[in-house]
Amino acid sequence: MQGLLAQGISVRFGARPVLQGLDLPLLRPGEVTVLAGPNAAGKSTLLRAIAQLQPHGGRVTLDGQDLAHMPARDRSRLVGFMPQTLPGASSLVALESVIAALRAGATIGARQADHAALAVMEKLGIAALALEPLSALSGGQRQMVSLAQAIVRDPRLLLLDEPTSALDLARQVRLLSELRRLAGEGRIVVAVLHDLALAAQWADRIVLLHDGRTHAEGRPEEVLTPALLAQVYGVEARVERCSRGRIMVLIDGEHAPG
Numbered sequence: 087m088q089g090l091l092a093q094g095i096s097v098r099f100g101a102r103p104v105l106q107g108l109d110l111p112l113l114r115p116g117e118v119t120v121l122a123g124p125n126a127a128g129k130s131t132l133l134r135a136i137a138q139l140q141p142h143g144g145r146v147t148l149d150g151q152d153l154a155h156m157p158a159r160d161r162s163r164l165v166g167f168m169p170q171t172l173p174g175a176s177s178l179v180a181l182e183s184v185i186a187a188l189r190a191g192a193t194i195g196a197r198q199a200d201h202a203a204l205a206v207m208e209k210l211g212i213a214a215l216a217l218e219p220l221s222a223l224s225g226g227q228r229q230m231v232s233l234a235q236a237i238v239r240d241p242r243l244l245l246l247d248e249p250t251s252a253l254d255l256a257r258q259v260r261l262l263s264e265l266r267r268l269a270g271e272g273r274i275v276v277a278v279l280h281d282l283a284l285a286a287q288w289a290d291r292i293v294l295l296h297d298g299r300t301h302a303e304g305r306p307e308e309v310l311t312p313a314l315l316a317q318v319y320g321v322e323a324r325v326e327r328c329s330r331g332r333i334m335v336l337i338d339g340e341h342a343p344g
């Protein structure tokens with residue numbers, strides 16, 4: 087079966103269950119899926135479990151192959167992971183960090199690796215940062231370098247944890263356009279986003295996490311409803327259709343209890 091399937095995903099930290107047998111629908115190649123939900127809902131934990139960076143119960147398969155039972159090198163070729171924050175305490179310059187990410191998943195000659203890494207940075211509009219130390223980059227610059235690291239191996243599955251949180255408006259569009267393009271070429275893209283306006287505009291599918299489970303999933307207009315937003319976030323919301331048929335979520339306030 088083509089796509090990403092995550093079933094019965096459970097994670098607990100000490101006695102506290104964070105994910106409780108969570109199921110995702112089959113996420114198909116070509117789709118951008120947004121994971122949304124309140125703070126501490128378990129979105130990052132779920133991404134890390136899918137990437138096999140977090141011990142978990144349940145099963146994750148990519149195109150029918152169990153990711154947990156795959157050699158780590160094969161998995162790192164197939165799965166690109168962009169963490170919420172790129173560690174800044176590195177002595178590498180940006181280009182070296184992208185080359186290191188490439189070589190972690192592939193046997194590739196030094197010159198070829200240099201070219202491939204620089205090509206990705208050029209595509210993302212960050213070639214000028216190539217020789218800058220990671221420790222000297224701004225939060226947004228670091229986020230773009232982190233994206234370059236995640237996509238340089240040309241992964242089949244791309245997992246991104248709040249990839250736009252530090253980006254200005256133009257770079258948000260650049261990053262999300264790039265994700266759409268990558269999905270259009272047959273990859274599976276899963277991104278955690280808090281910004282429901284961006285989610286409504288860019289996602290094919292939204293999965294709303296709540297209480298350690300999938301509370302709702304579907305197309306943006308199916309999931310971004312006043313009732314579901316009240317249940318999951320505890321807010322009073324209006325959903326309006328604006329130009330080009332897009333939906334817009336307006337938050338009027340917190341939901342009055344009872």
Ligand SMILES: Nc1ncnc2c1ncn2[C@@H]1O[C@H](COP(=O)(O)OP(=O)(O)OP(=O)(O)O)[C@@H](O)[C@H]1O
Nearest residue numbers: 099100104123124125126127128129130131132278
């Ligand atoms: N390594 C850890 N040890 C203990 N508890 C953890 C650990 N990692 C996450 N948690 C807890 O698991 C819960 C879910 O965290 P997670 O980061 O997955 O949430 P999230 O939905 O991504 O939140 P946010 O939107 O705030 O980034 C939180 O209560 C968090 O404190």
